[in-house]
Amino acid sequence: MESNSHGESVRAQLDEMERGELAPWVTLPPTPAWWAVAFGVWAAGFALVVGLLEGAAQSFAQLALVLVLFGAIVWDRRRRGTYPAGRPPREFTWAVVRMLLGAAAVAGVAWLVGEQVSVWVAAAIAGVGTWAVVARYEHEYAAIAARLRERLR
């Protein structure tokens, strides 16, 4: 009897720990629709900077784009009230892998088109492709987070 209640207390503490560790990953306000669009614009801008500019102008423009990215991360952290650290929970693994593969594919195709066809077409591909990849990832992420929140309730 005593060992049963002891076991339940230990299990309750471990459950609380799991709930707390997942919270930064799954507790978040809905991502605004413009978020994916903004990533697309950023990617198109990056393609144009790499394809059209040279030397110091290119370096400055790249630096500005990196700063914009940092600004987005800071804004996202403030919006969420927290920022997850470490390995994502295993439930998110395939969504992250698909997003990374999608981003690599978009970058590869945009680079090839930029070399063979036109920088402007490459920028369009980078923009639309990144928008699609990020939008799909956000959609998948939100669905997984909702399932996990439900499980932890």
Place this chain on the structure above:
Amino acid sequence: MTQTPSALDGLDPLLNAPKRLAIMAVLAASTTTDFAFLREHLGVSDSDLSKQAAALEAAGYLTITKSGRGRGSVTAYKATKLGRRSYQQHRATLRGLLHD
């Protein structure tokens, strides 16, 4: 006389309190976390959260930073190395107890 090690040695008395344990669980999985997020997650009052966080800060388990003024001010919490280590040890001990 030497004491034999006990299975309970890794348990941290400070983390036996559910609210403090929940705070450290969130902080262990985040870079920093705001006051409002923790308050919502724990479902506690402002004063209760402040009290629990102060106890963890006094033990060196977390740091508290305040930025801004007035309505836009933000209080953020971050787990220290010591806090993370103690939390991980506490969790490992609990898991060990469950499997014994």
